[in-house]
Amino acid sequence: MKVKMILPALTEATSPFFRPAHLAPDDEIDLQDEHVERLNTDDEPDLVIIQAYITSAYRAYALADHYRQRGAYVCLGGLHVTSLPQEAALHADTIFLGPGDDTFPQFLCDLRAGQPRKSYTAPAHRSIEHIPPIRRELIKxxxxxxxxxxxxxxxxPHQCNFCYKNAFFEGGNSFYVQRVDAALAEIERLPGQHLYFLDDHLFGNARFAEGLFEGMRGMRRLWQAAGTVQSVLKPGLVEKAAASGLRSLFVGFETLSPENLRASLKYQNLHKDYTAAIRRLHANGVMVNGSFVFGMDGDDATVFDRTVEWAV
Ligand code: SF4
Incomplete structure (x- = not known):
């Protein structure tokens, strides 16, 4: 079977829908990321798998329509498809709702048996404990x-109401981790020194994070990730991360207003000392990549100046 996987947006080519490890060894796979290459759409794959974000949805639909006209079986999945499944279903033979780690292998079995379903929804119990290694040789x-x-x-593990998370993981567990040894093995397979963890909250499971950082010591890696103010202030965790190579952390400060934090259910930031968190990161040689949300209900026109005054 000739399989084509397309990412019309963003560069997160290792996300759940891009785990071609589940395909058969003799499948011929072409993985294309339009952010970094011109798409070749003059081909004739049997199966086309497209991940759609809201920013790339129309482009994803145009590509899906193009390949269906050419006779390919087309799948759509990702954040936008999960949010608007009826819209996406008009452009696909099969859609995936929620994370695809469990449903994508099931779909491939059904497709090979000649009985693919129109829609696959992530089961209530999700796990990435036994996922196969990523086929990184397919990434250019x-x-x-x-x-x-x-x-x-x-x-x-958190529930901020402006975040994609609750909508995408609806109906099942919404925070789960790999086994530490599997994560370390994946890191070992990566050449070069720099790593970019794209996890929403790498520090979200402290036991997992400590095991990971412990295992990474001595690997001579330099890496960046995302974590919360709360996890930065937790004694010992940032120190272990820095000792294993953490050099930059994306931190969701979001707002300086306690009312806004309460209204957006970002309780983990309430009554936390943002300045102490920044000092702690800097003391450990970690650059802060701060994230802020503007336009919350408690904001007014002064929010921009006040935030810049505090942050810069
Ligand atoms: S902490 Fe970040 S990733 Fe987690 S729910 Fe809140 S905004 Fe989303």
């Missing part, structure tokens, strides 16, 4: 500034 590393992106968990 030379096209990326940071080719070593890696994801060792899914979702996040």
């Amino acid at each position: 590393r030379n096209l990326y500034l940071v080719p070593n992106s890696i994801v060792v968990s899914r979702g996040c």
Whole structure:
């Protein structure tokens, strides 16, 4: 079977829908990321799998329509498809709702048996404990500034109501991690020194994070990731991360207003000392990549100046 996988947006080519490890050894796979290469749409694959974000949805639908006209079996999945399944279903033979780690292998079995379903929804119990290694040889590393992106968990333990998380993981567990030894083995397979963890909250399971950081010591890696103010203030965790090579952390400060934090259910930031978190990161040689949300209900026109005054 000739299989084509297309990412019309973003560079997260290692996300759940891009785990071609489940395909058969004799399947011929072409993985294309339009952010870094011109798509070849003059081919005739048997199966086309497209991941759609809201920013790329129309492009994804146009590609899906194009390949269906050519007789390919077309699948759509991802954040936008999960949010608007009826819309996406008009452009696909099969859609995937929620994370695809469990449903994508099932779909391939059904397709080979000649009985693919129109829609696959992630089961209530999800796990990435036994996922196969990522087929990284399919990623054109030379096209990326940071080719070593890696994801060792899914979702996040928190419930901020402006986040994609609750909608995407609806109906099942929304935060789960790989086994530490499997995550370390995946890191070992990556050439070069720099790693970019794309996990929503790498520090979200402290036991897993400590095991990971412990195992990474001595690997001589430099890496960046995302974590919360709360996890930065947790004694010992950032120190272990920095000792294993953490050099930059994306931190969701979001707002300086306690009312906004309460209204957006971002309770983990309430009554936390943002300045102490920044000092702690800097003291450990970690750059802060701060994230802010503007336009919350409690904001007014002064929010921009006040935030810049505090942050810069
Ligand atoms: S902490 Fe970040 S990833 Fe987790 S729910 Fe909140 S915004 Fe989303």
